[in-house]
Amino acid sequence: MIMLEKSSPSSPFVAAMTTRVERHAAAYAEDITGFLDQPHRLRRTVTERPLLDTFTRHVEAVVGTYDPPGIRRIGDSLVFGHLYAEALTQSPDGAAQSVPVVKLLAALLAAEVEFRGPLRLSRTQKRQLAENYERLGRRLVAVGLPAHAALAFRRANGLYHGDEDTDAEDRCGLALSRARRLAQPVAWRRIGGLFPDLVCGYGYRPFRMLGWIVVQLLVFVVAIATVSNQALSVTVYEVMVNYVNPLGPGDTEGLRAGGRAYFVIECYLGTVTLSVFFALLVRRWFRL
Numbered sequence: 001m002i003m004l005e006k007s008s009p010s011s012p013f014v015a016a017m018t019t020r021v022e023r024h025a026a027a028y029a030e031d032i033t034g035f036l037d038q039p040h041r042l043r044r045t046v047t048e049r050p051l052l053d054t055f056t057r058h059v060e061a062v063v064g065t066y067d068p069p070g071i072r073r074i075g076d077s078l079v080f081g082h083l084y085a086e087a088l089t090q091s092p093d094g095a096a097q098s099v100p101v102v103k104l105l106a107a108l109l110a111a112e113v114e115f116r117g118p119l120r121l122s123r124t125q126k127r128q129l130a131e132n133y134e135r136l137g138r139r140l141v142a143v144g145l146p147a148h149a150a151l152a153f154r155r156a157n158g159l160y161h162g163d164e165d166t167d168a169e170d171r172c173g174l175a176l177s178r179a180r181r182l183a184q185p186v187a188w189r190r191i192g193g194l195f196p197d198l199v200c201g202y203g204y205r206p207f208r209m210l211g212w213i214v215v216q217l218l219v220f221v222v223a224i225a226t227v228s229n230q231a232l233s234v235t236v237y238e239v240m241v242n243y244v245n246p247l248g249p250g251d252t253e254g255l256r257a258g259g260r261a262y263f264v265i266e267c268y269l270g271t272v273t274l275s276v277f278f279a280l281l282v283r284r285w286f287r288l
Contacts (some may be wrong), residue, residue: 021106221236
């Protein structure tokens with residue numbers, strides 16, 4: 001069986017495929033440039049979905065000509081590693097450097113070809129491809145292409161899942177949810193999507209809810225203290241107990257009008273909050 005040499009632009013096969021990728025990326029970049037040059041309001045209306053359909057056709061055109069001389073190759077390098085390096089350059093201090101959009105698109109197109117192509121990827125190569133997808137996703141969000149970033153994060157998430165890296169999988173899952181929110185054309189849904197992100201990181205950061213629980217307790221301590229004649233220490237105790245176990249009528253006799261309503265609201269809010277918190281915690285611990 002013929003084996004490919006290590007990936008490098010000097011390899012005839014890699015050089016030919018790189019030329020095809022860059023040609024299709026340049027053609028696609030013209031559509032992307034026209035999209036990005038539109039006013040922000042129009043971009044929200046048009047969305048990136050039609051562009052992604054065009055991107056898929058470019059990918060399929062390249063994959064259709066992706067005929068390597070063998071299904072195995074020496075080493076664990078990726079075929080288009082040089083394209084990823086060009087798109088994901090960093091400064092000496094580790095900060096991301098600005099690169100033309102066409103290079104990001106060429107890297108994304110190359111990653112899709114490599115992901116969908118006939119060459120078998122080793123575990124190391126899948127890991128490298130996942131890392132490139134993740135880094136590309138963050139760059140694509142920064143240039144105003146969140147739907148393209150969502151594609152990259154979705155691929156990275158799947159590859160990390162296969163590698164059984166749960167932390168990286170959660171990190172990409174959170175980035176994917178945020179990219180999808182940014183790509184949402186409806187303003188109220190995009191704004192409303194901030195709430196689950198702030199509260200629990202779309203379920204990937206359940207311990208954030210502990211901070212919200214503290215905030216809720218402080219709010220109800222202040223609210224009930226204004227309608228209670230009891231000492232502050234007693235009010236704090238009742239609020240903390242009521243959050244997990246409803247107080248009875250006899251426990252709330254010292255309150256003025258409206259005080260019991262605060263306790264009722266707190267009880268329901270505490271039940272919902274704690275139920276969601278423990279559900280997310282169980283999911284995270286046992287990977288449900």
